[in-house]
Amino acid sequence: MADVKEVNRLDRKEITMNKLKGLGQTIIDDVNQSKIPSLKIPSRGTSNIVYDEDKRYYILGERAGKRSLGNVKQIKKLGQMIFVSNFCKDLVQREKTATLREMYYVSEGWGLGFDNQQESNIVGEDIEVTLGTSREDLGLMPEEDGASVYGDIVFQEGDVEINALKSGKSGYTISPTIDEVDFLDHNVERVIAVETMGMFHRMVQENAYKKFNTLIVGLKGQAARATRRFLKRVNQELNLPVYICNDGDPWGFHIAMVIISGSAKLAHVNHDLATPDAKFLGVSATDIVNYDLPTDPLKDIDVLRLKELSKDPRYRDEHWQNEIKKMLKIGRKAEQQSFSKYGLEYVVDTYFPEKLDAME
Amino acid sequence: MADVKEVNRLDRKEITMNKLKGLGQTIIDDVNQSKIPSLKIPSRGTSNIVYDEDKRYYILGERAGKRSLGNVKQIKKLGQMIFVSNFCKDLVQREKTATLREMYYVSEGWGLGFDNQQESNIVGEDIEVTLGTSREDLGLMPEEDGASVYGDIVFQEGDVEINALKSGKSGYTISPTIDEVDFLDHNVERVIAVETMGMFHRMVQENAYKKFNTLIVGLKGQAARATRRFLKRVNQELNLPVYICNDGDPWGFHIAMVIISGSAKLAHVNHDLATPDAKFLGVSATDIVNYDLPTDPLKDIDVLRLKELSKDPRYRDEHWQNEIKKMLKIGRKAEQQSFSKYGLEYVVDTYFPEKLDAME
Numbered sequence: 209m210a211d212v213k214e215v216n217r218l219d220r221k222e223i224t225m226n227k228l229k230g231l232g233q234t235i236i237d238d239v240n241q242s243k244i245p246s247l248k249i250p251s252r253g254t255s256n257i258v259y260d261e262d263k264r265y266y267i268l269g270e271r272a273g274k275r276s277l278g279n280v281k282q283i284k285k286l287g288q289m290i291f292v293s294n295f296c297k298d299l300v301q302r303e304k305t306a307t308l309r310e311m312y313y314v315s316e317g318w319g320l321g322f323d324n325q326q327e328s329n330i331v332g333e334d335i336e337v338t339l340g341t342s343r344e345d346l347g348l349m350p351e352e353d354g355a356s357v358y359g360d361i362v363f364q365e366g367d368v369e370i371n372a373l374k375s376g377k378s379g380y381t382i383s384p385t386i387d388e389v390d391f392l393d394h395n396v397e398r399v400i401a402v403e404t405m406g407m408f409h410r411m412v413q414e415n416a417y418k419k420f421n422t423l424i425v426g427l428k429g430q431a432a433r434a435t436r437r438f439l440k441r442v443n444q445e446l447n448l449p450v451y452i453c454n455d456g457d458p459w460g461f462h463i464a465m466v467i468i469s470g471s472a473k474l475a476h477v478n479h480d481l482a483t484p485d486a487k488f489l490g491v492s493a494t495d496i497v498n499y500d501l502p503t504d505p506l507k508d509i510d511v512l513r514l515k516e517l518s519k520d521p522r523y524r525d526e527h528w529q530n531e532i533k534k535m536l537k538i539g540r541k542a543e544q545q546s547f548s549k550y551g552l553e554y555v556v557d558t559y560f561p562e563k564l565d566a567m568e
Numbered sequence: 569m570a571d572v573k574e575v576n577r578l579d580r581k582e583i584t585m586n587k588l589k590g591l592g593q594t595i596i597d598d599v600n601q602s603k604i605p606s607l608k609i610p611s612r613g614t615s616n617i618v619y620d621e622d623k624r625y626y627i628l629g630e631r632a633g634k635r636s637l638g639n640v641k642q643i644k645k646l647g648q649m650i651f652v653s654n655f656c657k658d659l660v661q662r663e664k665t666a667t668l669r670e671m672y673y674v675s676e677g678w679g680l681g682f683d684n685q686q687e688s689n690i691v692g693e694d695i696e697v698t699l700g701t702s703r704e705d706l707g708l709m710p711e712e713d714g715a716s717v718y719g720d721i722v723f724q725e726g727d728v729e730i731n732a733l734k735s736g737k738s739g740y741t742i743s744p745t746i747d748e749v750d751f752l753d754h755n756v757e758r759v760i761a762v763e764t765m766g767m768f769h770r771m772v773q774e775n776a777y778k779k780f781n782t783l784i785v786g787l788k789g790q791a792a793r794a795t796r797r798f799l800k801r802v803n804q805e806l807n808l809p810v811y812i813c814n815d816g817d818p819w820g821f822h823i824a825m826v827i828i829s830g831s832a833k834l835a836h837v838n839h840d841l842a843t844p845d846a847k848f849l850g851v852s853a854t855d856i857v858n859y860d861l862p863t864d865p866l867k868d869i870d871v872l873r874l875k876e877l878s879k880d881p882r883y884r885d886e887h888w889q890n891e892i893k894k895m896l897k898i899g900r901k902a903e904q905q906s907f908s909k910y911g912l913e914y915v916v917d918t919y920f921p922e923k924l925d926a927m928e
Contacts, residue, residue: 304773306912307766313908316862351766353738356713363736370736374728377745378713381738384769389736406667406711409744413664502676548673552666 220345220387221300227339228297228346235290246276247286249338250476257475259521264484265470266522268337284320288331289338291318296335299347305385307349308332337476344384344433354382354434356405358412359423361394372423377412378405379426386434391446394423399442400489400560401425403454403463407544407555414556420564423448431467433474436481439467443483450483451567453560456491456501457541458513461523461531464488469522489563493534496542499559502549503540510541580705580747581660587699588657588706595650606636607646609698610836617835619881624844625830628697644680648691649698651678656695659707665745667709668692697836704744704793714742714794716765718772719783721754732783737772738765739786746794751806754783759802760849760920761785761795763814763823767904767915774916780924783808791827793834796841799827803843810843811927813920816851816861817901818873821883821891824848829882849923853894856902859919862909863900870901 231247238245250256251271260267275282275289295314299306306314311332312325322328336343343349358379363370369392372380383389400422402408408426411417417424423442427435442448452467454460468486470478496503506514517523518532535541547555591607598605610616611631620627635642635649655674659666666674671692672685682688696703703709718739723730729752732740743749760782762768768786771777777784783802787795802808812827814820828846830838856863866874877883878892895901907915 304912305769306908307769307905309766309903309905310770310908310912313862313906314912316909349766349769351764353716353765356741365736368734368736370734374730375735376723376725376728376730376740376743376749378741378743380736381716381741383736383738385737404711405713406669406709409665409667409709410670502673543669545667545669546673548666548670549676552664552670552674 224300224339224341224345225297227341228293228300231293231335231339232290232297244276244278245286246274246278247289247338248272249275249334252333252337252476254472257472259469263479263482264468265478265482266472266475267478268475285331285334287320288315288318288322288328289334291315291320292328292331293335296346296348300345305347305349307351308343309351311348340476342433342437342477342480344387344437349384350433352432353384354386354432354438355401355428356381356408356426357423357438358408358426359417360396360421361423362392364390364392373417377409379408379412379424382432382434382438384432384434386438386441391442394446395421396423396448397421398564399423399425399439399448399450401427401431401439401450401452401467403427403429403460403544407453410545410552411556414553416556416560419556420560427452427454427463430463433477433481436467436470436483439486440481440483443485449568450486451489451564452486453489453544454491455541455543456493456496456535457506457543458510458517458535460491460544461488461517461528462513465517465520465522487567489567490559491542491544491546493531493538495559495563496540497534497538499547501542502546503538503542506535506539506541511536581663584660584699584701584705585657587701588653588660591653591695591699592650592657604636604638605646606634606638607649607698608632609635609694612693612697612836614832617832619829623839623842624828625838625842626832626835627838628835645691645694647680648675648678648682648688649694651675651680652688652691653695656706656708660705665707665709667711668703669711671708700836702793702837702840704747704797709744710793712792713744714746714792714798715761715788716741716768716786717783717798718768718786719777720756720781721783722752724750724752733777737769739768739772739784742792742794742798744792744794746798746801751802754806755781756783756808757781758924759783759785759799759808759810761787761791761799761810761812761827763787763789763820763904767813770905770912771916774913776916776920779916780920787812787814787823790823793837793841796827796830796843799846800841800843803845809928810846811849811924812846813849813904814851815901815903816853816856816895817866817903818870818877818895820851820904821848821877821888822873825877825880825882847927849927850919851902851904851906853891853898855919855923856900857894857898859907861902862906863898863902866895866899866901871896 235245256269256271258269312328356379405426452464470482595605616629616631618629672688716739765786812824830842
């Protein structure tokens with residue numbers, strides 16, 4: 209298995225290099241043919257973000273704009289794209305990475321300076337979308353690390369083997385370079401991702417990884433890109449079902465949904481990030497009622513958000529529609545840690561087994 | 569070495585159990601002697617928080633209040649303290665932990681309910697300060713994990729050995745239960761803690777851990793309690809010098825200072841958390857000038873904060889006073905990643921060696 213993965217990894221690097229070279233070649237070809245150099249850049253506008261019913265996640269539509277050296281307003285932007293692409297080519301070649309922040313500072317030496325980091329981030333996204341490759345493949349990393357993983361799986365990073373049962377109680381941290389990690393071996397049947405590290409530690413402490421033969425993933429709120437990539441990979445490459453357990457409120461719902469169906473903003477990389485077969489385990493509005501959980505009243509902003517979600521194409525199936533309606537009706541929300549009303553062990557001894565039984 | 573540490577760890581548990589039992593005994597003794605039960609609780613008010621010049625961190629003074637069953641207003645609070653203490657005794661006995669959030673929900677069953685989590689957190693602190701023990705020793709954990717550690721050190725957690733060079737590129741995560749971790753073996757000469765994970769990954773990538781024979785600690789902003797405890801332990805138990813490199817602004821200064829001299833709010837546990845011998849490596853105002861770093865102008869709130877720091881007893885030494893004055897004078901601040909103006913490698917190839925040379 210490791211050999212196949214190694215090839216995949218080299219493939220990713222080679223594909224990225226070819227795409228970057230291709231971008232440069234487009235400019236060179238234009239110059240050689242005495243044409244005014246220009247690049248076609250897929251539009252990221254709302255109207256070009258489409259929910260794909262077959263793929264079950266957001267993708268980019270066909271619309272694209274042209275950025276040309278023939279347009280005075282576009283010269284600087286196009287120049288910046290070339291410089292950033294060249295910087296990325298250098299990173300990929302040298303097997304290095306840089307944070308977006310570092311890239312911004314490096315650009316100080318280019319004489320084509322960005323006014324602020326938002327500007328350089330956007331050029332990074334322009335390249336991402338133009339090449340149809342993720343910025344991580346380009347060597348550009350976010351600041352933040354991904355989720356924590358605990359359970360019986362062995363990773364290979366370079367020449368180091370890492371057992372996620374033996375990385376400490378806080379588990380193995382998914383790094384932004386997760387695509388350079390190979391899955392060597394595992395002995396689990398599923399993955400359960402939870403929103404908070406509080407719940408993660410509870411599950412480790414109550415031996416949930418043994419009990420359910422599962423990987424435990426501590427999302428730390430909204431899942432980082434690296435986390436989403438990891439969940440997609442374990443789902444696809446290892447055929448493991450993925451369950452997500454979050455707080456029972458619209459924000460918890462949506463943390464799960466972004467893992468499942470991707471975000472609109474990242475429509476151009478959802479093919480690498482979305483896991484349409486991942487399932488929301490709870491806390492649902494039905495759970496709140498059935499388990500008589502301690503709750504808080506919905507705030508105005510919760511109600512507003514639930515109404516937004518009910519119109520979102522990702523929530524159009526009947527189950528979600530019912531859950532949203534039910535939560536609006538009871539007017540209450542509950543945190544995943546609220547199961548401790550029945551004792552610290554209850555969530556692992558009772559809730560998870562009952563829910564997994566019902567879903568599998 | 570492991571044996572000694574194991575004993576220390578058991579000691580901590582035994583000491584905590586004895587303190588908890590002692591608290592209960594005080595109440596029982598009062599009852600047996602037909603006295604109205606009461607507890608003496610050290611005051612955490614500002615006037616009772618004292619900067620100790622010898623210890624070089626904040627401690628609590630001698631003032632204490634009494635909480636008595638004879639005072640109608642105090643009955644509920646005292647009852648809650650007893651229930652929480654009992655809950656903690658149960659945790660320590662069973663070698664479990666709970667988050668403060670879980671404890672809040674568990675309390676739903678006590679019939680002495682808290683109105684909100686802030687109330688239960690404060691009772692947790694009351695017990696912490698009354699017993700002079702940290703809440704982690706009581707089994708009460710914060711939600712968040714601590715810093716990431718990379719480098720040549722081997723930890724023992726239970727029967728698992730963890731090598732922080734072989735835990736993946738994001739390193740070993742310091743868990744809230746860091747006092748249950750033993751230091752088995754190491755081969756480093758120092759510890760360098762950096763504010764951002766961006767800088768952490770830069771140092772891992774540029775082999776800073778080899779180059780400086782150092783542990784790299786990624787603080788992720790303000791250091792969690794577990795991180796401060798870890799830094800104190802490596803400094804004390806392994807005699808390793810600790811250097812801190814943060815953004816060059818008042819917030820970066822203070823992240824370092826809280827590691828060095830503790831916070832006022834945690835005066836009652838600073839003896840476990842403060843590392844007075846840890847040193848601020850940079851980014852200083854002098855660095856900003858000497859290295860001609862890309863900067864941003866100080867905002868009003870930065871200026872205000874710098875003026876506050878200049879009056880803080882923790883900053884009274886000449887070096888800090890000069891740095892604060894200089895930053896106010898140049899009116900600029902700089903991030904630690906701004907060194908990438910000179911290339912990604914510069915910070916590891918040039919800045920750190922020069923600064924370490926000057927300091928050691």
